[in-house]
Amino acid sequence: MPPIKGPGLTYADAGVDIDEKDAFTESLDSVLRRTYTDRVIPNPGGFAGLFRLDYNHRLFARNYKDPVLVACCDGVGTKVKLAADLGVFHTVGIDLVAMNVNDLIVQGAEPLFFLDYIATPSVDKRFLHDLVRGIAEGCRRSGCSLIGGETAHMPGIYRPGDFDLAGFCVGVVELKRIQKPIRVRAGDVVLGLASDGIHSNGYTLVRHVVDKAGLDLNKVYPELTATDTPAAATPARKTKGRNKAGAAPADGPTLGQVLLTPTRLYADPIVKLLRSYKVKNVISGMAHITGSGIGGNLCRALPQTLDARIDMNAWPRPKVFSFLQAQGRISEEEMYRVFNLGIGYCVIVKRAFAESVAERLTKLGEKVYIIGEIVKGSGEVRPD
Amino acid sequence: MPPIKGPGLTYADAGVDIDEKDAFTESLDSVLRRTYTDRVIPNPGGFAGLFRLDYNHRLFARNYKDPVLVACCDGVGTKVKLAADLGVFHTVGIDLVAMNVNDLIVQGAEPLFFLDYIATPSVDKRFLHDLVRGIAEGCRRSGCSLIGGETAHMPGIYRPGDFDLAGFCVGVVELKRIQKPIRVRAGDVVLGLASDGIHSNGYTLVRHVVDKAGLDLNKVYPELTATDTPAAATPARKTKGRNKAGAAPADGPTLGQVLLTPTRLYADPIVKLLRSYKVKNVISGMAHITGSGIGGNLCRALPQTLDARIDMNAWPRPKVFSFLQAQGRISEEEMYRVFNLGIGYCVIVKRAFAESVAERLTKLGEKVYIIGEIVKGSGEVRPD
Numbered sequence: 100m101p102p103i104k105g106p107g108l109t110y111a112d113a114g115v116d117i118d119e120k121d122a123f124t125e126s127l128d129s130v131l132r133r134t135y136t137d138r139v140i141p142n143p144g145g146f147a148g149l150f151r152l153d154y155n156h157r158l159f160a161r162n163y164k165d166p167v168l169v170a171c172c173d174g175v176g177t178k179v180k181l182a183a184d185l186g187v188f189h190t191v192g193i194d195l196v197a198m199n200v201n202d203l204i205v206q207g208a209e210p211l212f213f214l215d216y217i218a219t220p221s222v223d224k225r226f227l228h229d230l231v232r233g234i235a236e237g238c239r240r241s242g243c244s245l246i247g248g249e250t251a252h253m254p255g256i257y258r259p260g261d262f263d264l265a266g267f268c269v270g271v272v273e274l275k276r277i278q279k280p281i282r283v284r285a286g287d288v289v290l291g292l293a294s295d296g297i298h299s300n301g302y303t304l305v306r307h308v309v310d311k312a313g314l315d316l317n318k319v320y321p322e323l324t325a326t327d328t329p330a331a332a333t334p335a336r337k338t339k340g341r342n343k344a345g346a347a348p349a350d351g352p353t354l355g356q357v358l359l360t361p362t363r364l365y366a367d368p369i370v371k372l373l374r375s376y377k378v379k380n381v382i383s384g385m386a387h388i389t390g391s392g393i394g395g396n397l398c399r400a401l402p403q404t405l406d407a408r409i410d411m412n413a414w415p416r417p418k419v420f421s422f423l424q425a426q427g428r429i430s431e432e433e434m435y436r437v438f439n440l441g442i443g444y445c446v447i448v449k450r451a452f453a454e455s456v457a458e459r460l461t462k463l464g465e466k467v468y469i470i471g472e473i474v475k476g477s478g479e480v481r482p483d
Numbered sequence: 484m485p486p487i488k489g490p491g492l493t494y495a496d497a498g499v500d501i502d503e504k505d506a507f508t509e510s511l512d513s514v515l516r517r518t519y520t521d522r523v524i525p526n527p528g529g530f531a532g533l534f535r536l537d538y539n540h541r542l543f544a545r546n547y548k549d550p551v552l553v554a555c556c557d558g559v560g561t562k563v564k565l566a567a568d569l570g571v572f573h574t575v576g577i578d579l580v581a582m583n584v585n586d587l588i589v590q591g592a593e594p595l596f597f598l599d600y601i602a603t604p605s606v607d608k609r610f611l612h613d614l615v616r617g618i619a620e621g622c623r624r625s626g627c628s629l630i631g632g633e634t635a636h637m638p639g640i641y642r643p644g645d646f647d648l649a650g651f652c653v654g655v656v657e658l659k660r661i662q663k664p665i666r667v668r669a670g671d672v673v674l675g676l677a678s679d680g681i682h683s684n685g686y687t688l689v690r691h692v693v694d695k696a697g698l699d700l701n702k703v704y705p706e707l708t709a710t711d712t713p714a715a716a717t718p719a720r721k722t723k724g725r726n727k728a729g730a731a732p733a734d735g736p737t738l739g740q741v742l743l744t745p746t747r748l749y750a751d752p753i754v755k756l757l758r759s760y761k762v763k764n765v766i767s768g769m770a771h772i773t774g775s776g777i778g779g780n781l782c783r784a785l786p787q788t789l790d791a792r793i794d795m796n797a798w799p800r801p802k803v804f805s806f807l808q809a810q811g812r813i814s815e816e817e818m819y820r821v822f823n824l825g826i827g828y829c830v831i832v833k834r835a836f837a838e839s840v841a842e843r844l845t846k847l848g849e850k851v852y853i854i855g856e857i858v859k860g861s862g863e864v865r866p867d
Contacts, residue, residue: 107811107813108695108811108812108813109813110687110817110821112691114687115687117821121775121779140551145783146590146771146783147553147554147587147589148553149551149552149553149590150553150554151549151552152550152551152552152655166536167533168534168536168552169534170532170534170598170630170651171532171631172599172600172631173633174600174602177637177638177639202530206530212552214555214556214651215556216557216558216649218558218647248556249558253560255561256563256564257640261640263640263647265633267600269653270531277524303494303499303638306639391501391505395501395505427492428492433491433492436494
């Protein structure tokens with residue numbers, strides 16, 4: 100056909116600039132490389148990421164006789180909306196890795212690599228770099244390599260300023276060591292690892308409360324500024340010097356900063372714990388406490404014949420939960436159904452090892468509480 | 484704290500129904516299971532998908548001496564907006580798998596498993612089931628298992644009716660057989676495999692044209708109803724009996740149906756081709772033609788010392804491209820920069836094997852054209 104002369108429609112007119120996207124992708128290379136291990140085969144400009152399994156064990160940290168790949172996929176829910184409203188993106192990058200890696204380790208796996216999907220209405224380099232730096236930091240702290248991802252520019256789906264995130268993580272576990280409910284026995288003890296606040300679930304309700312109660316995300320609420328609330332400390336550190344919205348005022352973090360506290364990464368301590376008990380069957384089961392709370396997640400680690408009895412007063416509840424509950428007049432039942440309420444990860448252990456496991460996890464930097472025990476039942480979690 | 488009595492705020496008030504989501508997740512189990520191979524370890528209610536690698540080769544189809552995991556992530560861009568507008572979701576499910584699997588095989592890998600991320604403002608079972616059935620169909624046709632995924636309910640980010648999709652695919656390739664630009668030699672021949680129309684790139688421009696030219700997605704345009712346009716036939720078949728929007732009128736497919744034609748899945752023929760030439764080095768390189776077209780993708784398979792000279796008249800251009808170009812008065816340069824123009828996948832082969840490879844791919848169901856050759860240069864694609 101004869102070449103048609105402009106002025107005709109172009110992709111750029113429609114809101115997508117291919118050159119800009121290519122330039123951004125190249126600029127991310129160094130950020131990704133900092134997360135690489137010897138097992139990653141660099142593949143710049145390639146169509147996919149390459150990760151060497153090393154059958155021959157030259158580089159493999161431990162020998163896997165019968166390796167099983169473990170894979171999961173998750174996002175950070177509407178916490179992205181809060182991040183967009185506050186212009187703080189680094190922390191949700193960490194959330195994205197945590198939501199995936201914390202699910203992965205529940206199966207007894209060690210994380211290997213991670214890929215991310217970022218969807219935005221347009222290319223905003225500052226936003227994308229903050230986000231990917233957060234994702235890369237989460238990967239480094241979890242011992243996995245960020246080997247690829249996709250940045251999709253989707254005007255028409257996302258409003259200006261909005262975005263979405265999805266993450267995908269692959270790990271490996273020895274066939275015989277896959278965590279299964281059948282390992283759990285009556286008499287086992289449930290250890291609870293402290294969460295860093297709300298983590299990444301229930302934010303549609305959180306934003307609903309902020310809206311209905313007319314709360315100010317940039318205000319410092321005295322009820323929230325307590326040193327014993329992990330939520331209070333972290334985001335100020337995480338975001339300091341990154342941008343205005345992220346800098347903490349002298350008198351404590353704003354509500355927005357407390358709500359953007361990144362999800363705690365449990366991979367490092369849990370992988371170390373599993374390695375140290377490689378021979379003995381000390382850990383019966385684990386659970387990552389996400390949407391639908393302790394009740395909805397710990398039950399996934401239980402066989403149909405056992406219950407987990409949980410003492411809801413066994414740990415201090417981060418003040419952010421009491422604050423939101425009071426502001427939204429949310430029933431205790433609903434709080435229990437939606438939020439982690441202060442416990443982000445559970446480890447079910449043989450009673451004889453409860454103290455030593457708790458001690459080990461404490462040494463690894465976790466706040467650990469004995470929150471319950473396993474009793475005869477029907478696969479339920481019973482809060483007392 | 485004393486339990487707070489309602490009427491307080493609930494998660495459901497805020498737009499998220501946990502019970503509904505759990506019910507939907509369970510209902511998907513049978514759809515996923517139909518994609519399972521012996522290597523998948525069922526893990527209902529688990530936190531992650533389990534895929535057995537079988538070091539001991541009992542189940543592994545071929546022995547991998549030094550296996551490399553290949554992983555990629557992609558979405559279908561704003562084609563989701565078109566699907567939402569037309570209420571047809573099965574086909575973008577196939578698109579999602581194709582966009583990922585077609586990237587994966589470029590590295591010489593065989594697909595192993597897939598995970599999906601679906602983000603919606605609310606739970607709509609019909610929509611989600613059509614979508615996941617499409618994803619599962621794409622996985623079955625590509626020989627990979629759909630071992631997990633996440634359905635995120637995100638009111639506030641997505642408008643009613645809108646949604647987004649991301650897919651993640653993992654495959655495996657023998658270290659020595661990873662496709663690398665260094666394999667390409669001057670004199671090699673470029674084979675082009677026909678696309679099924681636009682596939683999943685450039686839809687922001689497509690929608691821009693439809694909008695600016697005031698086109699009717701539900702109208703049958705005579706310029707499009709040609710039997711030699713693969714785009715015309717497929718979607719009517721794919722969606723027949725699924726819903727009104729998907730049923731083709733007697734006189735041919737509507738513009739909407741042509742535009743929703745699913746991306747062609749090249750995994751089955753390419754994996755079979757690679758197996759049949761396992762010993763000989765016949766295939767020098769491959770490219771999946773996506774965003775930025777032949778020029779932007781084929782160059783990714785070239786070393787810095789060679790060019791690919793492409794005869795743009797070597798294949799019939801699907802009428803959908805000429806139609807959109809005319810309606811949008813889009814320049815030929817922009818068409819080349821944005822769309823695949825009828826070639827969805829390229830295979831660079833040694834000249835002596837060009838005919839036999841083309842013949843083999845034709846037997847495997849592909850329309851194959853000799854579209855160019857490799858010459859001395861600087862890593863560029865030169866359209867003639």
